[in-house]
Amino acid sequence: MDxxxxxxxxxxxxxxxxxxxxxxxxxxxxxxxxxxxxxxxxSGFLAAYGLTRFKFIDSWPIADEVFTHIPFIHGEFxxxxxxxxxxxxxxSSVTMVLAVDAGHKMQKxxxxxxxxxxxxxxxxxxxSQAWEWNTFIxxxxxxxxxxxxxxxxxxxxxxxQIALADFVVGDRMDVREEHTRKNGLWFESGExxxxxxxxxxxxxxxxxxxxxxxxxxxxxxTRQKTILSKEKGASELxxxxxxxxxxxxxxxxxxxxxxxxxxxxxxxxxxxxxFSGIVINIIIFFNVILGTYERRGHYEMVEKVGLxxxxxxxxxxxxxxxxxxV
Amino acid sequence: MAHAHESNVKRIxxxxxxxxxxxxxxxxxxxxxxxxxxxxxxxxxxxxxxxxIILTLVKAYYITWTFMHMEGxxxxxxxxxxxxxxFLICYLVTLLLIEGEYLNETLAxxxxx
Numbered sequence: 001m002d003x004x005x006x007x008x009x010x011x012x013x014x015x016x017x018x019x020x021x022x023x024x025x026x027x028x029x030x031x032x033x034x035x036x037x038x039x040x041x042x043s044g045f046l047a048a049y050g051l052t053r054f055k056f057i058d059s060w061p062i063a064d065e066v067f068t069h070i071p072f073i074h075g076e077f078x079x080x081x082x083x084x085x086x087x088x089x090x091x092s093s094v095t096m097v098l099a100v101d102a103g104h105k106m107q108k109x110x111x112x113x114x115x116x117x118x119x120x121x122x123x124x125x126x127x128s129q130a131w132e133w134n135t136f137i138x139x140x141x142x143x144x145x146x147x148x149x150x151x152x153x154x155x156x157x158x159x160x161q162i163a164l165a166d167f168v169v170g171d172r173m174d175v176r177e178e179h180t181r182k183n184g185l186w187f188e189s190g191e192x193x194x195x196x197x198x199x200x201x202x203x204x205x206x207x208x209x210x211x212x213x214x215x216x217x218x219x220x221x222t223r224q225k226t227i228l229s230k231e232k233g234a235s236e237l238x239x240x241x242x243x244x245x246x247x248x249x250x251x252x253x254x255x256x257x258x259x260x261x262x263x264x265x266x267x268x269x270x271x272x273x274x275f276s277g278i279v280i281n282i283i284i285f286f287n288v289i290l291g292t293y294e295r296r297g298h299y300e301m302v303e304k305v306g307l308x309x310x311x312x313x314x315x316x317x318x319x320x321x322x323x324x325x326v
Numbered sequence: 327m328a329h330a331h332e333s334n335v336k337r338i339x340x341x342x343x344x345x346x347x348x349x350x351x352x353x354x355x356x357x358x359x360x361x362x363x364x365x366x367x368x369x370x371x372x373x374x375x376x377x378x379i380i381l382t383l384v385k386a387y388y389i390t391w392t393f394m395h396m397e398g399x400x401x402x403x404x405x406x407x408x409x410x411x412x413f414l415i416c417y418l419v420t421l422l423l424i425e426g427e428y429l430n431e432t433l434a435x436x437x438x439x
Binding site: 021022023024029032033035036039040043044047048050051052053054055056057058064078079080083086087090091093094096097098100101150215217221222223226303306307310311313314317318320321324325326 | 395
C-alpha cells in the first residue's frame with residue numbers, strides 16, 4: 001500500500017480525527033456538499049421547466065404579460081416589482097457577508113446588526129413573494145377555456161388585453177347559483193362559480209364589435225400572441241367550456257396550466273428555502289446576542305448560515321432569469 | 327479560523343455595485359426588448375436570451391466567489407464542488423432541452439390552432 005501512495009497517510013491523527021481535509025472545517029464542508037445537492041435539485045426543476053417550455057415553445061405564456069403588477073399602483077409595469085425583490089435579496093446577501101466579515105474580526109455588535117438587517121431583508125422578500133402569488137392566483141383579466149384545452153383571452157380593437165368585466169353584460173343565462181353550505185340538502189358547498197357564465201360571455205362577444213379573441217399561439221415574427229378575426233374568434237369561442245379567473249394548479253388564465261404548476265412549485269420551493277433561511281438566521285441571531293460565539297472564540301456558525309443564505313440568493317438569480325426574463 | 331482574514335468590506339461593496347449594475351441592465355433590456363436582439367435568432371433562441379443567461383452566470387460567479395468566499399478555499403475543494411455541479415447541470419440541461427425540442431417537433435403539428 002505504502003508503495004502506491006506518494007505521501008504516507010498512516011499517521012495516527014489522520015485516522016483518529018482532528019485533521020481538516022482541504023483546510024475546511026467539517027461543518028462548512030458539509031454545508032457546501034448540502035448546497036451542491038440542493039443546487040442539483042433546483043437545476044432539475046429548472047431543467048424540467050426548460051423541457052416543458054421547449055415542448056410548448058409556440059404557445060408559452062409571455063412573462064411580461066403575466067407579472068405586471070406593483071402593490072398600491074394601478075397599471076401595467078412588467079419587471080419592476082420582481083426587480084425590486086431581486087435587489088432586496090442581493091442586498092440581504094450583502095449584509096449577511098458583512099456579518100460574516102465582522103465575525104472574523106470578533107465585532108459582536110456589528111454582527112448583530114448585520115444579521116438583523118439580513119433577517120428583515122428576508123422577510124421583505126418572502127412577503128413580496130406572497131403578494132406575487134396572491135396576484136397570480138387572483139388573476140388580472142379572466143379568460144375562457146375551450147373543450148380542446150386552449151385558453152382564449154380578450155383584447156380590444158387596439159390589441160390590448162381587456163378584462164371580462166370590461167365587456168361582459170347581461171344575465172348569466174345558465175341559472176347557476178353558488179351552492180353554499182347553508183342552503184344545500186346536506187352540509188356541503190359547491191365549487192366557486194365564476195362571476196360570468198360562458199353563455200353570457202359568448203353573447204357579449206357577439207354583440208360587441210370592438211372585442212376580439214387572442215389565442216395562445218405565438219407569432220414567430222413578432223413574438224406576440226395571435227389575435228383572431230371576429231368570425232374565427234366566434235367559432236373558437238363556441239367551444240368554450242369554462243370561465244377561468246386567475247391561476248391555480250388546474251387552470252391558468254394566462255395560458256398553459258403547467259406554467260402555473262411550475263411557477264407555484266419552483267418559486268414555492270425557493271420561498272420555502274428563504275423561509276427556513278430566515279428561521280435559521282433568527283436562531284443564529286439570538287445566539288450572537290447571547291454571546292455563544294464570543295465564548296466559543298469564533299463566528300464560524302455565522303459563516304455557515306451565510307453560505308446557505310447566499311445559496312438562496314444564487315437560486316433566485318436563476319429563477320429570476322428563467323421565469324421573468326428569458 | 328482556518329485562514330488569516332483581512333477585511334473585505336470594500337470588495338463586498340464593489341461586488342454589490344457590480345451585481346446591481348448587472349441586474350439593472352437585465353431589467354432594462356427586459357423592459358425595452360430591442361427588436362434587433364429580441365426578434366432575431368441565434369443558436370436556438372434570441373440573442374437577448376443569451377445575454378440574460380450570460381449575465382446570470384456572471385452574477386452567479388460573483389455570488390459564489392466573493393459572497394460565499396469560494397475564492398479563498400483550497401483549489402481541490404473548490405473543484406470538488408464547482409466541477410461536480412457544472413458537469414451534472416450541463417449534462418442534465420442538454421438532454422432535457424434536446425428532448426423538449428423533440429416533443430415539440432412531434433406534438434406541435436398535431437395541434438390545430
